[in-house]
Amino acid sequence: MRSIWHDMKLIFQQPNQGLLQLIVINVGIYIALMLTKVTLILTGHGDLFEGFLEQISLSSSFALFSSKPWTFVSYFFVHVDLMHVVFNMLFLYWFGQILQDFLGQTKTIQLYFMGGLAGAATYILVLNTIPYFINQGPMFLMGASAGVYAIVTAAATLRPNYTVHLFLIGPIAIKYISGFYVIWSVLESVGTNGGGNIAHLGGALVGVLFALYTKRTQTPRQQMEKVLTYVTVAAKKTIATTTSEVVEEEELNQILDKISKSGFDSLSKLEKKRLFQASQKNE
DSSP, X not given: OHHHHHHXXXXXXXXXXXXXXXXXXXXXXXXXXXXXXXXXXXXXXXXXXXXXXXXXXXXXXXXXXXHOXXXXXXXXXXXXXXXXXXHHHHHHHHHHHHHHXXXXXXXXXXXXXXXXXXXXXHHHHHHTTSHHHHTTOOOEEOSSHHHHHHHHHHHHHXXXXXXXXXXXXXXXXXXXXXXXXXXXXXXXXXXXXXXXXXXXXXXXXXXXXXXXXXXXXOOHHHHHHHHHHHHHHHHHHHOOOOOOOOOOHHHHHHHHHHHHHHOGGGSOHHHHHHHHHHXXXXX
């Protein structure tokens, strides 16, 4: 236990550990909630736990929400199902790592919170304007999924052809993974977790818009600075570079424009080599 506690402390003491810090906080809160639940149930006070959850989960009722405005943020740190927290944290880590290559840690963490807030706003708006949801009465929202969806869709928008290897499936571009989960949320918006899936879509939309805005506002030179760290690592793995040829500005801009439109993985080996040479020149 002492070793685990030491590892947790290191995560918060070391720089550039934002994603792991979010994961530790979410998992820590989950464990604390489950221990509290077990204790209250064993002592015959299980109803107190349900009451406490209502104080930190987001209600779709304007009256309840307005009396507990902190739930607009607290809800996306609340999980009461093991698989819910496990999959949210795995996707946050996997896609967060991909996104950090281009946005950096600060913007990636900011997007997580933006996605959570957007999910909350979408949830409140839709559940109070569409008759189908109004007729079902107040619901409660919890979980980091909206923030995670923002990370997933932003990563897929910026690097659509980035390939991951899935068990029993094999290599697949993340744009298909992102698309699958968005479509799934649309189809499940009238299911048992309809409100949650509405929040997912709100977070996903913010992720796409954030990524598109990033691509639109970055100059080619800024794009190079964003991908420089990734390029120097990836290119060293795939290219044996022994020349110090000069890469012209026009050629560099064409390569960066291709990255902006189709992602780094769309580059040919020669283009990766030329980009790597340019990064070496700028070190």
